Every structure is written in C-alpha cells, then in structure tokens.
Amino acid sequence: MTGHGSLRVVGLMSGTSHDAVDAAACDLRLDDDALELTPLGHLSVPYPAALRDELVHALPPSTTTAETLCRLDTGVGQAFAAVAARAVGELCGGRADLVVSHGQTLFHWVADGAARGTLQVGEPAWIAEATGSPVVSGLRTRDVAAGGQGAPLVGLFDALWLAGRPGTVVALNLGGIANVTVPRHDGAPLAFDTGPACALLDAATRHVTGGRLAYDAEGALAARGRVRPDLLARLLDEPYYARPAPKTTGKELFHLSYLLDRVGPVEIPAEDLLATLVALTARTVADAVRGTATEVVASGGGTRNPTLVAALRAELPGVPVRTSDELGVPGQAKEALAFAVLGWHTWFGLPGVLPGATGARHPVVLGSVTPGADGTFPPGRAAGVAPPVRLVVSPRA
The missing domain is CATH 3.30.420.40 (ATPase, nucleotide binding domain)
Structure with missing residues (x-):
C-alpha cells in the first residue's frame, strides 16, 4: 500500500477469555485529518489445548513459577506467530508492513485504585521471525508508567x-x-x-x-x-x-x-x-x-x-x-483492529492515548518495536504524519 501514512497492518489480540488468538488485517491510510481503515478480513484461532490449560492454571488466584512464565511467554509468542503468518498469507496477499501484538495478559497489578504494573506474555521475536514484519508490542506498559490504568486502550x-x-x-x-x-x-x-x-x-x-x-x-x-x-x-x-x-x-x-x-x-x-x-x-x-x-x-x-x-x-x-x-466494524475483530490503529500511531511517533482517557499524566507513544527481517524501524515523527482527528471505515474494494 502506498501513500501518505499508508501501512498494511495486522492486529493480534487475545483477551481476558484467553481462549483464542484473533487477527485482523487492514489497510490504513491518512487522508487529510482522517485515518481511513479498510478491513481485509479476520481470523480467530483457538489456542492449542495444552497451552490454554497451562495459561488457565497460571492465572490468579493460582501461583506460578519463573519456568512456567518462560514457557508461556514462548508458547503464546509462537501461537501468535502462527496466527500472524496465516493472516499475512491469507488476508494480506503475503505482505504486511507491520504487525501489532497485544499479547496475552497474565496479570494486571492494581493496588489502591491505581495500576502499578501489567504483564502480557507472547514474545514478539517469534512473530517477527515468522512474518518478516516489524512488530509493535507491549502497548499497555507505557501508559501505566505515565500514570494511566493501562486499560482499556481502545479509547483512541x-x-x-x-x-x-x-x-x-x-x-x-x-x-x-x-x-x-x-x-x-x-x-x-x-x-x-x-x-x-x-x-x-x-x-x-x-x-x-x-x-x-x-x-x-x-x-x-x-x-x-x-x-x-x-x-x-x-x-x-x-x-x-x-x-x-x-x-x-x-x-x-x-x-x-x-x-x-x-x-x-x-x-x-x-x-x-x-x-x-x-x-x-x-x-x-x-x-x-x-x-x-x-x-x-x-x-x-x-x-x-x-x-x-x-x-x-x-x-x-x-x-x-x-x-x-x-x-462497518466486525464485532469479533474490533479489538484487533483497534490495536492495529494503535500500532499505526506508534510507527509514526504519535500518542496512542488521548489526554485523561486512562488517567495518564500526559499523552504517550505506546509500545516497543521488534524489527522485521530487513531491519526496518519506525520513522517516527520524522515522517511528518499528523495525528488524525477521525477514523473512517471503508468497505473493501
């Protein structure tokens, strides 16, 4: 996809039901002050039964070990990578400019009404290796570091x-x-x-x-x-x-x-x-x-x-x-599409949270980037992309 602020993006999500990995592909293109989103399709792939069982047994109020966390970080990363590779091949014609991974939340640490930390597993290196695309991940942590609740991040x-x-x-x-x-x-x-x-x-x-x-x-x-x-x-x-x-x-x-x-x-x-x-x-x-x-x-x-x-x-x-x-936004794909949009913002150095929406002290650019096969890294604000003020969902051509 070509044009100002244009990216083909795959968003990956697994929510608090921890039963499947959802992938949604879309084209994103900036047109004046509007970000135009064209859905390309979505997939929902259940976790392998053994991996899901291990996830369930690691969730609160259970206790866990460093070994289990390592195994889950790897297993979830590989599961996300497999779904991402399918999405790139089946929905994107074999090429995606960016993959955005929410990962799987294992623990969201809230004390005295404030978020103190958040833990998502699913190592993004597996996704970058499987797809060749750069990966934005770890989007919640920066919001927490800035004083926000880290969730929900769909407000933007x-x-x-x-x-x-x-x-x-x-x-x-x-x-x-x-x-x-x-x-x-x-x-x-x-x-x-x-x-x-x-x-x-x-x-x-x-x-x-x-x-x-x-x-x-x-x-x-x-x-x-x-x-x-x-x-x-x-x-x-x-x-x-x-x-x-x-x-x-x-x-x-x-x-x-x-x-x-x-x-x-x-x-x-x-x-x-x-x-x-x-x-x-x-x-x-x-x-x-x-x-x-x-x-x-x-x-x-x-x-x-x-x-x-x-x-x-x-x-x-x-x-x-x-x-x-x-x-025009498929209900089962909405959160994955939302994270695709957040990753687009990260790629161009734009804040992914509106002021005050999550309680953060100031707007912040969310996430970390794992380079793809060719080492491509975000241009950030040097690309000259201004924050959009509206999102237009267009039917697929």
Whole structure:
C-alpha cells in the first residue's frame, strides 16, 4: 500500500477469555485529518489445548513459577506467530508492513485504585521471525508508567471512529471484562472497565457443568433461569463498582473463587446463577453510562449472547443498543483492529492515548518495536504524519 501514512497492518489480540488468538488485517491510510481503515478480513484461532490449560492454571488466584512464565511467554509468542503468518498469507496477499501484538495478559497489578504494573506474555521475536514484519508490542506498559490504568486502550480508536456521530455515543466491549469509552463534552473521553462481562459467566458455566461447557452458548441456560435478588445485591456490593473512573480490573478480582465466596453455602440452580450474573453485567454496564449515553455501540463475544444483550437493553430503555457490525466494524475483530490503529500511531511517533482517557499524566507513544527481517524501524515523527482527528471505515474494494 502506498501513500501518505499508508501501512498494511495486522492486529493480534487475545483477551481476558484467553481462549483464542484473533487477527485482523487492514489497510490504513491518512487522508487529510482522517485515518481511513479498510478491513481485509479476520481470523480467530483457538489456542492449542495444552497451552490454554497451562495459561488457565497460571492465572490468579493460582501461583506460578519463573519456568512456567518462560514457557508461556514462548508458547503464546509462537501461537501468535502462527496466527500472524496465516493472516499475512491469507488476508494480506503475503505482505504486511507491520504487525501489532497485544499479547496475552497474565496479570494486571492494581493496588489502591491505581495500576502499578501489567504483564502480557507472547514474545514478539517469534512473530517477527515468522512474518518478516516489524512488530509493535507491549502497548499497555507505557501508559501505566505515565500514570494511566493501562486499560482499556481502545479509547483512541473509539473516539476517532465515532467522532461526529450525533448525541453521546458510548462504545462498549463485552469481553471477559466489560469496558466503555464515554465521551465528555469538556475534554477527551473516559475509557474504563465497568466490571465483568463474560468472565464470571464463563467461569460459572464451566463450574456448574463440570467442565462440559466452556460458556453458555447464546445465553440458553441463563434464559431459563430467574434472577436471585439476594445474590445480585451481594454481587453489586463489590467496592470496585463505586470507584470513580478511570479504573481497570480483570480476572485478578473476578474469578471463580470470588464468585463462590459470594454465593456462599446456599444451593442455587445453575440457570438462576447464570441469570443473576447476566443481570450483574447488564446492571453494572448500564449504571456506568446511564444518564449519559444516547446510543451504545457494542462489540466483543458478549454480543453473541442474546440474553445478555436483551438484559442490557432492558436496563437502558430508550437508548439504542446496536453492534459495531452495523457501523462497518466486525464485532469479533474490533479489538484487533483497534490495536492495529494503535500500532499505526506508534510507527509514526504519535500518542496512542488521548489526554485523561486512562488517567495518564500526559499523552504517550505506546509500545516497543521488534524489527522485521530487513531491519526496518519506525520513522517516527520524522515522517511528518499528523495525528488524525477521525477514523473512517471503508468497505473493501
């Protein structure tokens, strides 16, 4: 791809569900003040079963070892590399200017409401070696170092993409954790985690089915249950929900042991437990945007759960809740595309976080760069590329 600020980019993502590596390819081209994104397709490849098991057993509240961390850093890096090579070959015609890897979060260290550090595994050298392309990785750490929460980082993408849309449009991602980008009239939008989306739902489903089901497909089990007000009240009593934004959380807090502790010794039918967890996600998301949002644009795996989406709509009467697919961004590829856009910014030396969005003291260029086969390195601001003010998604030619 040629032209001012033009790159063919592959974005790689694996979220808090830690079940697959998502790759999204796109062409990015700067046209005056607009960054034009043309999707080229996306892939979702499950982790090898043995690697996923090792990941699960290393996640909080479990303990782990340096050997396991090394094995996971290598194994995840090789898994990302294999998916990246497929994406370059199958989606990009055999050539990509840049690969951007989020890696796999193992731990997000939050203490006293502030992010102290964050750990993503998936060594980028494996990706550079497999594709020959330079790789941007480690995007969260610089934001944390600058005083930000390090998550969610999709705020810049959301703000550019939804710029100019009438009203107050909130972008919502329903992954393992739910996060929102909320516009503010007096400055940059806030980007923060509202609480669990699928994290507790998936953990509960595996628990009540003895591991037979990894998740509640289409919310079928939850749809047959009834919400238990007493349990919902206990779950809503979690202090995280009352903390001011920006804020971030993860499976370090919202895991199976946490849930079982709040359920207590009372026997609750599986369907009622899942129905109550659906209500928890819908309520906490709605509470975060109630009175502000005139429209919600949702993406992520949770949008494939009609029971969850219906509960969210019921919590936000009069506020349209639509999917990102309706606006040209495939819901399953959105986060990978967002990281592709962040990597584009890094390549040209541009900040990847809007002022105040994550709580960082100042805007920073995100990530580190692993050179590709020919040693190509970012031109940075020497390329003369100015920050775009909007993102235009164009259909593939």
